[in-house]
Amino acid sequence: MSHVAVVYQTQYGATQRYAQWISEALHSDLYKLSDVNAQVLRKYSTIIFGGAIYASGIMGSKQISTYFSDLPDTKLIVFTVGLSNPKTTNYQSIINKNFNGALQKSISFFHLRGAIDYKKLNFLHRIMMFALKNKVKKSAHTSPETSLFLETYGKKIDFTDKESINLLVRQAESLI
Structure with missing residues (x-):
């Protein structure tokens, strides 16, 4: 078993595509968010979560935040997927809306372009x-x-x- 889990929430497939690529590159386990819970995620030292952005909401962010609060020694990386160009878009307001300040400090964020x-x-x-x-x-x-x-x-x-x-x-x- 890998020490890394890639977990994603997608609506139309772009986030899933990125999750699969990341999982392949890291030889990690891959899960849809609906297929995991805190108990499953406890087995991993690093969790990479991907969620699509819709109307400044990150799909699955509330659920992954709840799980992560029960996993104090786990490292979390979050990637978002949206149509905006990450090189020209400031995502801080979206991050603030979806993750509390204390949680933000322990997360590495990445923003990827979707379809x-x-x-x-x-x-x-x-x-x-x-x-x-x-x-x-x-x-x-x-x-x-x-x-x-x-x-x-x-x-x-x-x-x-x-x-x-x-x-x-x-x-x-x-x-x-």
Whole structure:
């Protein structure tokens, strides 16, 4: 058994893809969040958790926070997956909303770029993306990222990149 568990919560698959790549690189165990509990995670010295970002919420963050609070000697790495470019986006407000300050101090965070296929979105996510599109169109502030959003709205786009896990993998290896 590995000393590392990669646990993920996904809606459309990009977070799962990253979790699988990370698990393969580290030769670790891989779990959907729904398939684990604190008892299972107790066996690991390092947990890597991945959750997709939706409307500034990180899927599964409350559940993994609860589990982690019961595992004081376990190291935690969190990766988020969203459409925003991690090189130009400040994620601190999202982290603050999803993890309390004390917990944040013991977590290494990584932000990875996801994918979207508008045809596969559920009704709520379609409405959210439509509202975001209208808000961006009305905004006086434009950026390369908002222009790209408007240009690709309604299409299938995939920003996932296997190379983007390298920093996270190196961080995990330093903890093992």
